[in-house]
Amino acid sequence: MKNFSSKVSARRLTALALAVVVTVGLSTAPSARPAFAAEAPIGLGTAESFAVLAGTTVTNTDTPTVISGDVGVSPAAAVTGFPPGLVNNGEIHSADAVAAGAQADLTIAFDDAAGRLPVESGVIDLTGRELVSGVYSGGALGLTGTVTLVGDSSSVFIFQAASTLITGSGSRVVLQGDINPCNVFWQVGSSATLGSGSEFVGTVLALTSIAAESAATVEGRLLARNGAVTLDANVINAPTDCAGDTTVVDDTPVAPPAVPVRGRATFTG
Amino acid sequence: MIRGARPGRVIAAAVSAVLGAALLAGCASAEPARPTASAPASAPGSPAPSPSPTPEPVGIAATASGASVAVHSAPDGELVDAVASPISSGAPLTFLLVENRGDWLEVALAQRPNGSTGWIRASEVSLTRLDYSLAVSTTENTLSVFRNDELVQTYPAATGTGGTPTPLGSFYLTELLEPTNAGYGPFAFGLSAFSDVLTSFGGGPGQIGLHGTEDAASIGTAASNGCIRLSNDIITALAQILPLGTPITIE
Numbered sequence: 001m002k003n004f005s006s007k008v009s010a011r012r013l014t015a016l017a018l019a020v021v022v023t024v025g026l027s028t029a030p031s032a033r034p035a036f037a038a039e040a041p042i043g044l045g046t047a048e049s050f051a052v053l054a055g056t057t058v059t060n061t062d063t064p065t066v067i068s069g070d071v072g073v074s075p076a077a078a079v080t081g082f083p084p085g086l087v088n089n090g091e092i093h094s095a096d097a098v099a100a101g102a103q104a105d106l107t108i109a110f111d112d113a114a115g116r117l118p119v120e121s122g123v124i125d126l127t128g129r130e131l132v133s134g135v136y137s138g139g140a141l142g143l144t145g146t147v148t149l150v151g152d153s154s155s156v157f158i159f160q161a162a163s164t165l166i167t168g169s170g171s172r173v174v175l176q177g178d179i180n181p182c183n184v185f186w187q188v189g190s191s192a193t194l195g196s197g198s199e200f201v202g203t204v205l206a207l208t209s210i211a212a213e214s215a216a217t218v219e220g221r222l223l224a225r226n227g228a229v230t231l232d233a234n235v236i237n238a239p240t241d242c243a244g245d246t247t248v249v250d251d252t253p254v255a256p257p258a259v260p261v262r263g264r265a266t267f268t269g
Numbered sequence: 270m271i272r273g274a275r276p277g278r279v280i281a282a283a284v285s286a287v288l289g290a291a292l293l294a295g296c297a298s299a300e301p302a303r304p305t306a307s308a309p310a311s312a313p314g315s316p317a318p319s320p321s322p323t324p325e326p327v328g329i330a331a332t333a334s335g336a337s338v339a340v341h342s343a344p345d346g347e348l349v350d351a352v353a354s355p356i357s358s359g360a361p362l363t364f365l366l367v368e369n370r371g372d373w374l375e376v377a378l379a380q381r382p383n384g385s386t387g388w389i390r391a392s393e394v395s396l397t398r399l400d401y402s403l404a405v406s407t408t409e410n411t412l413s414v415f416r417n418d419e420l421v422q423t424y425p426a427a428t429g430t431g432g433t434p435t436p437l438g439s440f441y442l443t444e445l446l447e448p449t450n451a452g453y454g455p456f457a458f459g460l461s462a463f464s465d466v467l468t469s470f471g472g473g474p475g476q477i478g479l480h481g482t483e484d485a486a487s488i489g490t491a492a493s494n495g496c497i498r499l500s501n502d503i504i505t506a507l508a509q510i511l512p513l514g515t516p517i518t519i520e
Contacts, residue, residue, distance in 0.1 A: 046391070049371045097392040098372055255330045255397035255512030258445035258458070261359040265448040265457045266473025267480065268433070268464050268494040 039133055039156040042113050042185045045105030051090065051238035052222050053102055054229040060085035061232045069238030074099035106223050110205045113187035116158050133157060144168035150176045156183040165192040173201040181219045182242030326398035327418060329366035330514025331376055334395055338362060340387035344373035349387060360444035363513040379443045379461035383436055403517040405497055407435050410489050412497060425489035427498035435495050435519055436462050436477065442515045445508060454481015454501040456508035460517060464495040480504055
């Protein structure tokens with residue numbers, strides 16, 4: 001333990017307030033805004049520390065998948081294939097309170113992402129597109145080649161797939177400019193499949209399942225609410241230092257007034 | 270820092286016979302606009318926050334979910350204490366959040382030395398946002414109440430004498446008592462602060478309180494053993510609105 005008074009008074013509470021105001025700002029951003037206006041990132045809450053999160057199972061085939069970040073399953077408990085899979089900079093949470101909390105926050109994040117107003121609807125194939133910050137919506141999203149995201153550190157990209165997200169073998173998500181991988185989100189209404197050898201960027205928020213095929217790499221997270229996450233010789237790095245680095249995000253309730261307790265006071269008077 | 274506590278922002282307010290009612294009425298009104306001067310810049314590499322109708326909290330309270338909370342020296346570090354809830358007064362164990370690292374929270378502790386912190390698991394507490402903050406001036410003998418960093422009211426208060434000064438620093442409210450003994454008025458908040466002079470007092474550990482008094486003449490002067498005294502109608506009003514965990518700075 002250490003003394004905190006000086007830093008709390010001068011910096012830490014401000015930092016706390018900063019974290020909270022950023023997060024609150026994210027979660028309460030107006031849903032209607034002009035096209036191409038600045039989009040707020042999705043607050044992930046405690047799910048942010050997870051590189052892989054599933055509802056039923058996390059299954060790694062007999063391959064050396066390497067994950068940086070937490071791995072979790074909730075409400076089920078099965079995590080198989082570690083080893084040979086490796087989890088660095090994180091822990092495996094199997095049906096514990098941490099995983100349950102992350103799933104709860106994932107639901108909030110999923111709903112937030114699904115509720116954003118798109119600047120472009122009816123998107124089907126992202127191949128060859130150069131996209132700026134915004135929300136892009138479609139039914140079944142596909143990528144067979146390269147999609148380029150153009151922007152800077154404040155740019156936020158949210159893709160909404162009402163049904164599936166399927167990326168082809170060798171497909172790529174390319175960031176042009178100082179784009180933060182923290183700020184790329186893929187909200188998937190059913191399941192996502194990342195093709196073998198593909199280079200993917202962003203956080204997948206899937207209602208059902210996610211499959212990363214052989215040697216696909218992910219600079220982001222694979223977060224599945226109700227189903228499985230299946231891995232096969234992948235490299236998955238959950239970005240760190242993302243905005244909204246707090247568990248007190250969107251729905252933190254207001255503290256109620258203290259309830260008085262009758263008793264003898266011994267304060268210094 | 271509790272920005273509203275800056276001396277330059279403390280505005281002397283008229284004190285009337287209906288201060289308590291005025292405070293409560295003020296709290297029931299529409300939320301004040303967020304002070305633009307206090308809006309922090311985005312961290313490097315982070316997106317700018319969008320305009321939000323929700324004021325930023327001035328702090329986060331962490332309240333024990335179970336019968337005790339384990340305090341560690343660092344995330345995944347040595348276990349240094351297990352603090353029971355409720356605490357000895359009967360109040361639920363409450364901390365003020367200092368830093369959030371996901372699974373682990375650094376919290377301010379109500380123990381000596383003043384300003385101690387420790388690390389607890391996020392899974393052992395529930396978090397709530399705090400909108401009120403308090404600032405005490407030991408030079409002006411006042412207590413100011415802020416809501417979302419907007420000054421609500423400043424009240425005359427009694428603070429410690431030269432021999433038993435009120436300790437300076439950043440603390441939080443740990444408990445609220447309805448005292449059964451004389452000397453504290455109708456309500457008494459405990460602080461996470463302890464006297465730098467008195468290691469014990471009245472059978473207690475020398476903990477600083479914020480309370481009423483039967484000695485109304487002492488209000489507005491340096492007269493206490495370290496506690497902060499308010500008039501009984503003001504402490505009654507504050508007891509109806511302030512949550513445990515509320516930050517309080519003493520300058």
